[in-house]
Amino acid sequence: MEHPTNANLVLEKDAPAPDIEKEEMKNVDTVKKEILESSSDIDEVDSPRVPIKEQLESPIVNSDEVKSEKRSDDDAIDSLEEEKEPVFDGTEVPGIEDKESAWSEKAVALTNFVRQKSLVAVSTVLRRLSMKSDDGIEDSSEEKDSSPENKVLEASGKSGERFNWSPLSLIGIGDSKSEQEQPVEDVTQPIAMKGRIILYTSLGCNDCKEARKYLHAKRLRYVEINIDVYPTRKLELEKIAGSCAVPRVFFNEVLIGGLNEMKILEESGKLGEKIDYVVSEPPSFEAPMPPLSGEDDPSSNGPVDELALVARKMKGSVSVKDRFYKMRVFSNCFLGSEAVDFLSEDQLLERDAAVEFGRKLANKLFFQHVEDNIFEDGNHLYRFLDDDPLISQCQNIPRGINEGKPKPISEISARLRFLLRAILEAYSSEDGRHVDYRSIHGSEEFARYLRIVEELQRVELFEISREEKLSFFINLYNMMSIHAILVWGHPLGALERRKTFGDFKYVIGGSTYSLSAIYNGVLRGNQRPPYNLVKPFGAKDRRLKVALPHVEPLVHFALVCGTRSGPAIRCYSPGNIDTELMDAACNFLRNGALYVDSISNVVYVNKILRWYSVDFGKNEVEVLKHAANYLEASDSQAFLELLSDTQLKVIYQPYDWGLNH
Structure with missing residues (x-):
């Protein structure tokens, strides 16, 4: 690998973007050929977001792998688009989207031109083939397979296979004589069963971890009941199993036992019979039940806040509507005077005392001023917490204000x-x-x-x-x-x-x-x-x-x-x-986030250290020295010597945004 000569520390930068217009003219023929072979769009856009359930049912593909599959053999096409610089919170380098959109518009025009030409060519071939058929000339299977239409369809199928289809969905497509027609069982999916498997566990139990691995290896889906999370189930386990020792596995109402018992059954050949039973037989009333909603949950209990009842009653009495205030329109507001009127009547208070009571409600965050003000009697505007347009979109307020008494x-x-x-x-x-x-x-x-x-x-x-x-x-x-x-x-x-x-x-x-x-x-x-x-x-x-x-x-x-x-x-x-954060840093940096190649004098660094370099040091050398503190002692010393005595090249690793499933 070539070493830098002018600086002690060299940052590998992205290559300048090529002249897009020249590249377009240079590669028109290449793009035509690719369109005829694949019939896939050049101007692909990001796929719409898919719900997690649908994402998990299909293989998760690394975004870098998808990009590499989409590249053609001609490297000129790849150089037409600059590399994006996404950061950890989803933002990008300013201006990068404008450059991308400019090329996308040109790509759309180029695609439409090539597509029209290709369609004309394909239709001409089809018309000639149909004329031959009318003349009584029969097409052989080889001629059909080699026709431009079939080539386009075949390429289109490959494109769909690459981007939209699960690989397993292609099994059985093709020649009827092919061996690929035979159905293949997906060994990654759990076995479908009518029965139910219950696994009792506890926190910090190593045998429980091994039991989970064992059941996963057997492709057996189970419901886990952690007796620390559900303490009442500990008594249930002791009653039906004779002890509260974990792990304990039940196939329907049948107690299989712990990890050792499952291994003994497997060695004796009887585990298969037990699996067949739970696959074919539904659970009886004697079988342990999965955890119920709200079971042993402190969140479902607790006293109701008395002020919440007053706030709920007040919300039904005051006029909540859009109002004009300081040259702005505020939605879902009520007047402070209306709240004082209600509190005076409902709580039998004088207006001054009603104002103090209203401030108590505001301090408990049942409502707030539309800007920043304490509760007062008059034409000031206030808004209930769940009526705020921003707060109402939050994911932890689905049923309105929580009326339970706030816990520490x-x-x-x-x-x-x-x-x-x-x-x-x-x-x-x-x-x-x-x-x-x-x-x-x-x-x-x-x-x-x-x-x-x-x-x-x-x-x-x-x-x-x-x-x-x-x-x-x-x-x-x-x-x-x-x-x-x-x-x-x-x-x-x-x-x-x-x-x-x-x-x-x-x-x-x-x-x-x-x-x-x-x-x-x-x-x-x-x-x-x-x-x-x-x-x-x-x-x-x-x-x-x-x-x-x-x-x-x-x-x-x-x-x-x-x-x-x-x-x-x-x-x-x-x-x-603090100790746990240091352990997390050591675990992250020692497992690939910072890799030093002492032979070629190159250090490969996770991009998190680049995006947030200001948090670690004033310059790149300080950032790397900070990171060196969390390497192994021998590796840290060698890295610091390499950093100070030699010309070191820094390469930031491509960030994989794929799901960590």
Whole structure:
């Protein structure tokens, strides 16, 4: 590999874009040939977002692999389009979309021209073939196979196979004499069964992990009941199994036992009979039941806030409508004087006392001023929390304002950690690099998570400690990303990523928080996202009080947005947050995010360190020195010596935005 000579540290930059017009004229013949062979569009656009359930039923294809398949043999076509520079939160380098759209318009015109010419040629051939048939000339099978029409159809089929079809759907298509006609069983899918398999587990149980792997290897779909998450099921297990030891597996009402018992049955040849039984027989009334909705869930219990009842009654009495205020129109508002009238009559209070009572309701976040003002008697405009047009679009307020009495953020954070730990143990790989989104979507644990985040609507955040804030928002961000993927689907392009990170929001403490607001506003201490000019929170934004006072660089190795090039997903606790973040950094950087080739003097670095380099150092050398702290001691020392004594070339690895399924 060629070494740089002029600088101690050289950054590999993208090559300048070629002259598009010259390349178009140069490659017209090539494009014509490709169109006739494939009949696929040159000006492809991003596919619409697909719901997660449909995405998971088809093989997930790496976006880089799709791009490579779409490239032609002629490298000139590839050089017509500049490489995009997407960043972690979905934004792009300013101006890149304009360049892309300019080439897209030219590509559309070129495509239409070539397509018209190709259609004329194909129709001419078909007309000649039909004339030959009319004259009594029979076409052989070889002539039919070699006709331009069949070539176009065959190429079109290949194009569909490449981009739209599952490879398994092609089995059986083709010559009837081909062996590919025989149906092939998909060995990756679970066995269809009429019965039900129940697996009892507990948190931190190694045998339970092995039992999950064993059942997955046998392609047996099961329902997991964690006796730590569902404590009443511990008594049930002890009653029907004789003890509360885990793991325990039930095929319908039949107790199979633990991991050792399953292996013994397999060695004796009896496990197959048990599997045949659960496949063919539905569960009886004696079989253990899956977890019920709301079972053992503290979110479903708790006292009702008395003020919530007053707020609900007031909402039905005041006039909520669009109103004009300070040269602007505000939707779904009511007057402060109307609220005072209601409170005076309902609570039997004087107007001054009614104003104080109204301020108490406002402090509990049942309603807020349309701008920034305390509750007063008069023509000031106020809006109920769930009537705010931004808050009403948040994903954790589906049934209006939560009327339960707000719980301390420390309690909610503890339950969130407990639930996240259970979800990761049951539905993610051991290294945290892969997540079973399909199973999470249908689990009672995820339903419980949705109930927990509803409790965040009116929670108090301002008095939370640094450690609690770090662990809470990191865990919430990671679960929020899973929620976004399950509801909106995995974003397929830069624009969809921007929408997901900016528009998927929760209401927390009366304010809206998007994924980007949590990442860049709270955890990065209100720093500008890459390639953006403004900070997430303005000077008068209430969320600024929640933001950390300074940047926490290690959060970049803990935040997971569902991509393959991102860090592994973990659960973080306030008591050990700094140690856990250091472990996450070591795990990320030692497993491919920073690779040093000492022979060729090249270091390959994950692009996260480039996008957020300002959080790690003033220049690239400082960033790499910071990252070296989390390598193995011997590797770190060698890397620092290489960094200071030799000419080192830095290459940033392509970021894989594919789903970490």
